[in-house]
Amino acid sequence: MRTLIVHNPRSGFGSDAIFQFQRALVKAGDECVFRMLAHDFDPKDAVRDADGFDVVVVSGGDGTVASVLHALAHTGVPVCAFPSGTANLYCANLGNTMEPQALARACRVGATASLDLGRISWVDGEGATEKRGFALMSGMGYDAQLMAAALPNKKALGEAAYYAAALENPHPKICDFKITVDGDVHERRGIMCLVANNAMIQNDISIVAGCRMDDGKLDVIVVEIENAAQLVRPILHGIFDREGAKTGRPHIESFSGASIRVEASEPMPVEVDGEVCEGLTTCFEAKADPGAARLIVDPMSGYGKQEAPEPKFGEVEDTAFPK
Structure with missing residues (x-):
């Protein structure tokens, strides 16, 4: 078995779990290349020789994972997303067991799922067109403001930095959205409009119900409130109904489709998979990229089979998955 591990050492708190994973993964006769990513790494260059490996493991936060998935889009190369970031929302949405030994076992078993990615484009304040790929969610408005405010404290506080930023920004800008x-055209008013490939955030709370990465569509999410205090209701609903299928989400409306255009009445910041982009815009377009990524999955994933197949690469250690 030949494995390429690309690791971003600046993601999260610098856990050494990826090295535990490597020790559990590699068996006699295997070859494993460990590639440490530089600060300004080029995702395509980082996986330039990926077709020569049986599995590519991308270790980092959501931004690192998304960039590598897009670099390998439609290549058919199996990718294992390893959670080394602060929030690791992509890995949480994928649903694999996050323990290093279990992920190593999943790689040796070799079961995969073809999952969607998303693409977003917009024109910035200087008239330049920006294009990005995303794996989680992107959009404009209050979420981008919070992410920008949380950035200075993210290393020290982790996920708590986002909540601290919300307390410091209680009065978000409100605007009209033409979606x-x-x-089909929908007109709404609120503080943010997102497009999501998956919609589960921290604490396993889904912003909207039924958002999946294998349906060839994106979910458009509009938060229709006028101040941050009104977020309490959807948060409470999320705590008591994490999937959102029973009680819904007050002040949150969603639409689903493959091709989306959002126009805002006011210039707003844009975020892509948690990264805040420079400048403001009043319009963005997004499209689903069906089946673009091939992900390693285990029996715990909602995208995998309940019973794992016979190991493709042999010599797996037994791992007891929760029932």
Whole structure:
């Protein structure tokens, strides 16, 4: 078995779990290349020789994982997303067991799922067109403001930095959104408009119900409130109904489609998979990229089979998955 591990040492708190994973993964006769990513790494260059490996393991936060998945889009190369970041929301949405030995076992078993990615484009304040790929969610408004405010404290506080930023920004900008989803137009008013490939955030709370990465669509999410205090209701609903299928989400509306255009009445900041982009914009377009990524999955994942197949690469250690 030939494995390429690309690791971002600046993600999260610098856990050494990736080295535990490597020790559990590699068996006699295997070859494993460990590639440490530089600060300004080029994702395509980082996986330039990926087709020569049986599995590519990307270790880092959501931004690192998304960039590598897009670099390998439609190549068919199996990718294992290893959680080394602060929030690791992509890995949480994927649903694999996050323990290093279990992920090593999943790589040796070799079961995969073809999952969607998303693409977003917008014109910045200087008239330049920006294009990005995303794996989680992107959009404009209050979420981008919070992420920008949380950035200075993210290393010290981790996920708590986002909550601290919300307390410091209680009065978000409100604007009108014109949302076109597969040709249908919807007009709404709120503080942010997102497009999501998956919609589960911290504490396993889904912003909207039924958002999946294998349906060839994106979910458009509009938060229709006028001040941060009104977020209490959807948060409480999320605590008591994490999937959102029973009680719904007050002040949150969603639409689903493959091609989306969002126009805002006020210039707003843009975020892509948690990264805040420079400048403001009044419009963005997003499209689903069906089946673009091939991910390693285990029996715990909602995208995998309940019973794992016979190991593709042999010599797996037994791992007891929760029932």
